[in-house]
Amino acid sequence: MRRLLLIPALALIAAAPKPPVTPSEIIAAAPESAWQTIPADDLLVMNLKKGGRIVIQLAPGFAPVHVANIRALAKAQWWDKAAIYRVQDNYVVQWGKNESTDPLPAAVVAKPPAEYARPTEGLAIHPLGYPDAYAPGAGFAGGWPIGYDSKSGTANLVHCYGYVGVGRDLDPDTGTGGELYAVIGHAPRHLDRNIAVVGRVISGIEAMSSLPRGTEALGFYKERTQDVPIASVRLASDIPAGERPSFQYMDTNSAAFADYVRARANRKDDFFIRPAGGVDLCNASVPIRRPPAD
Amino acid sequence: MRRLLLIPALALIAAAPKPPVTPSEIIAAAPESAWQTIPADDLLVMNLKKGGRIVIQLAPGFAPVHVANIRALAKAQWWDKAAIYRVQDNYVVQWGKNESTDPLPAAVVAKPPAEYARPTEGLAIHPLGYPDAYAPGAGFAGGWPIGYDSKSGTANLVHCYGYVGVGRDLDPDTGTGGELYAVIGHAPRHLDRNIAVVGRVISGIEAMSSLPRGTEALGFYKERTQDVPIASVRLASDIPAGERPSFQYMDTNSAAFADYVRARANRKDDFFIRPAGGVDLCNASVPIRRPPAD
Numbered sequence: 388m389r390r391l392l393l394i395p396a397l398a399l400i401a402a403a404p405k406p407p408v409t410p411s412e413i414i415a416a417a418p419e420s421a422w423q424t425i426p427a428d429d430l431l432v433m434n435l436k437k438g439g440r441i442v443i444q445l446a447p448g449f450a451p452v453h454v455a456n457i458r459a460l461a462k463a464q465w466w467d468k469a470a471i472y473r474v475q476d477n478y479v480v481q482w483g484k485n486e487s488t489d490p491l492p493a494a495v496v497a498k499p500p501a502e503y504a505r506p507t508e509g510l511a512i513h514p515l516g517y518p519d520a521y522a523p524g525a526g527f528a529g530g531w532p533i534g535y536d537s538k539s540g541t542a543n544l545v546h547c548y549g550y551v552g553v554g555r556d557l558d559p560d561t562g563t564g565g566e567l568y569a570v571i572g573h574a575p576r577h578l579d580r581n582i583a584v585v586g587r588v589i590s591g592i593e594a595m596s597s598l599p600r601g602t603e604a605l606g607f608y609k610e611r612t613q614d615v616p617i618a619s620v621r622l623a624s625d626i627p628a629g630e631r632p633s634f635q636y637m638d639t640n641s642a643a644f645a646d647y648v649r650a651r652a653n654r655k656d657d658f659f660i661r662p663a664g665g666v667d668l669c670n671a672s673v674p675i676r677r678p679p680a681d
Numbered sequence: 682m683r684r685l686l687l688i689p690a691l692a693l694i695a696a697a698p699k700p701p702v703t704p705s706e707i708i709a710a711a712p713e714s715a716w717q718t719i720p721a722d723d724l725l726v727m728n729l730k731k732g733g734r735i736v737i738q739l740a741p742g743f744a745p746v747h748v749a750n751i752r753a754l755a756k757a758q759w760w761d762k763a764a765i766y767r768v769q770d771n772y773v774v775q776w777g778k779n780e781s782t783d784p785l786p787a788a789v790v791a792k793p794p795a796e797y798a799r800p801t802e803g804l805a806i807h808p809l810g811y812p813d814a815y816a817p818g819a820g821f822a823g824g825w826p827i828g829y830d831s832k833s834g835t836a837n838l839v840h841c842y843g844y845v846g847v848g849r850d851l852d853p854d855t856g857t858g859g860e861l862y863a864v865i866g867h868a869p870r871h872l873d874r875n876i877a878v879v880g881r882v883i884s885g886i887e888a889m890s891s892l893p894r895g896t897e898a899l900g901f902y903k904e905r906t907q908d909v910p911i912a913s914v915r916l917a918s919d920i921p922a923g924e925r926p927s928f929q930y931m932d933t934n935s936a937a938f939a940d941y942v943r944a945r946a947n948r949k950d951d952f953f954i955r956p957a958g959g960v961d962l963c964n965a966s967v968p969i970r971r972p973p974a975d
Contacts, residue, residue: 474891476886476887476890476891477842477843477886477890501954503954503955515814517814518812518813518814519812519814519959520809520811520812520813520957520959520960520961520962521957521958521959521960521961522959547867548771548866548867549771557951557952572842572866572867573841573842573866573867573868573963573964574867574961574964575964576957576961576964577945577948577953577956577957577960577964579957580954580955580957581952581953581954581955592770592771593770593893593894596770596771596890596894597768597770597891597892597893597894598891599887599891600887600890600891651871654871657851658851658875659871659875660795660797660874660875661797661874661875662871663814663815663870663871663873663874664815665813665814665815665816666814666815666871667814667815667868667870667961668814669867670867670868670869670870670871
C-alpha cells in the first residue's frame with residue numbers, strides 16, 4: 388500500500404515547477420517579454436573566404452557616427468577584399484583594408500567625433516551591484532554592459548570578450564570604422580573611453596579566436612600570405628529575408644536579467660562549493676539567443 | 682650661435698635617463714634584484730605532437746599535494762599518450778587521459794585535500810589597490826595574483842587567462858591532477874575557491890588557445906580523431922640542463938612591481954587619452970621573462 392500511496396505524491400512533486408536556479412535555467416525559463424529582437428540594420432554579417440560566419444551586433448546608441456560609417460562601408464561592399472591581418476593572443480583580432488589605397492565611400496565621415504562615452508541621460512541603468520576596478524559605476528543599459536559616472540553623467544560601452552572597437556591612430560583621429568577589432572582574451576578594460584566601441588560579436592567568434600596568432604609585434608601577421616581573407620561583410624537588412632540571421636538579447640531591465648546576474652554572482656550548480664558572492668561586468672554576458680521558431 | 686648653443690643642451694637631455702613610464706618600459710628598466718628565477722622543479726614542459734611547446738609554472742605554495750601529484754605524473758611519463766580533448770571558446774582548454782583505463786602511478790595521491798585556499802600567514806601580500814568583484818582583498822604574493830580575506834585569514838590563487846586548474850568531478854573529489862585545464866578567455870573567477878589552481882602557462886599558450894573549438898557541449902571534441910595528441914610532459918628538472926627552459930618572474934614585493942601595477946592602472950602611453958585610474962587583478966599579469974644571457 389505504501390508503494391501505491393507514493394505514486395500520487397511523486398507525481399505531484401514532478402508536476403510542481405522547480406524554480407530556475409542556474410544561469411542557463413534562468414535564461415531558458417525567461418518569458419518572451421524579457422527578449423528584444425535585434426533590428427536587422429544592427430546586425431553585421433561577416434563571411435570568411437575559408438568558411439566561418441561572424442555576426443556582430445552594432446551599438447548605434449553609443450557610437451552613432453561610427454556605426455553609420457560601418458553601415459555605409461558594408462553597403463559599399465568595401466570589406467569584400469579586406470582581410471584579418473592581426474591576431475594577438477589574449478588581446479584582439481583585427482581586420483580591415485588599406486584606407487589610403489582603397490578610398491572610403493563618400494558617405495563615410497572621415498573624422499568622426501570621439502564617441503568614447505555618451506550621456507547617462509536617456510539610459511535606464513540596471514546596476515551590476517558589485518565593485519568595478521575601472522569605473523565608479525558598472526551596470527547594463529539597453530542590453531549592453533556599461534561603465535558610468537553619475538557625477539559627470541557619462542556612460543561608456545566596455546571592452547569585454549567579443550566586443551568590437553574601431554582601430555585608430557593617435558589622438559585626435561578616432562578611426563573611421565574601416566579597421567575593426569574584436570577582443571579575444573581577458574577584457575582589456577584599460578581601452579574603455581579611449582576607443583570607440585561599436586558592438587559585439589554575438590555568433591561565430593570561434594572563427595576568429597582560433598586563428599593562428601601573428602608572430603610580429605602586437606600580433607600582426609608577418610607575411611601577407613598569412614592574412615585571412617574576408618569574403619563579404621553585409622548588414623542583415625541587405626540580405627534576403629529568408630537567409631538573414633536573427634537574434635534576440637535579454638532586456639537588461641527585465642526581472643529575468645536581474646535573476647540571471649544574481650545567479651552568475653552566486654552559482655549554485657551542483658559543481659560549486661563556494662559561490663563567489665560577486666561577479667564582474669564581463670562575466671555576466673548579456674544573454675543572446677535565436678528567436679524561437681514560430 | 683643659437684644653433685650651436687643648443688647642441689650641448691640637447692646632448693644633456695639625451696644623456697639624462699628618462700624615467701620609465703609605460704608598463705613595458707618599467708619591466709625593461711627593473712633591476713636584477715626585482716627578478717626571481719623559477720626553480721626547474723616548478724616548470725612543467727608540455728610538447729604537442731604536431732609541434733608547440735607549452736611551459737607551465739607550478740604553484741607548490743598554494744596546492745602542494747596536487748603539485749606533488751603532477752610532478753609524479755610527469756616523472757612517470759603518464760601524459761605521453763594523453764591528449765587535449767576539450768577546447769571551449771572563452772573558457773578552457775583541457776587535457777588528460779582516462780584514469781580508469783590508465784592507472785595512476787603509485788606516488789599519486791588519489792584523493793588530495795581541497796587545496797582551494799591557504800592561510801594568509803606566511804604570505805607577504807602586495808595589495809592591488811583597486812576593488813575586486815570576487816574577493817574582499819585582491820593582491821599579489823610570492824609572484825602570484827591572489828584573492829584574500831583578512832577576516833578568515835585565507836588566500837587563493839585566481840583564475841586569470843592562462844592559469845591552470847585541476848579538473849574534478851563533483852565534491853568531495855578534488856581531482857588528482859591527471860586532468861588539467863588552462864583558461865583561454867576572460868578570467869572565470871567564479872571558479873576561484875571551487876577548484877585547485879596549480880599554476881599558469883608562462884610560454885606557448887598560443888599552441889592551445891588557437892586550437893579549433895570543440896563542437897560538443899562544453900567544448901568537447903566530438904570525435905577522438907579531433908583530439909590533439911601530447912608528445913610528452915616533463916619537469917624541466919628532468920630535462921638535460923643544456924636543453925631545459927628557464928624563466929624568471931618579477932618579485933611582487935619589489936618597487937618595480939609596484940610601479941608596474943600603477944602604470945597598468947594609469948596608462949600614459951601616447952595612445953591613451955583617459956587613464957582608467959584602476960586595473961583588475963587579471964589585467965596586471967605578473968611579468969615573466971627569460972633570464973638575461975650571461
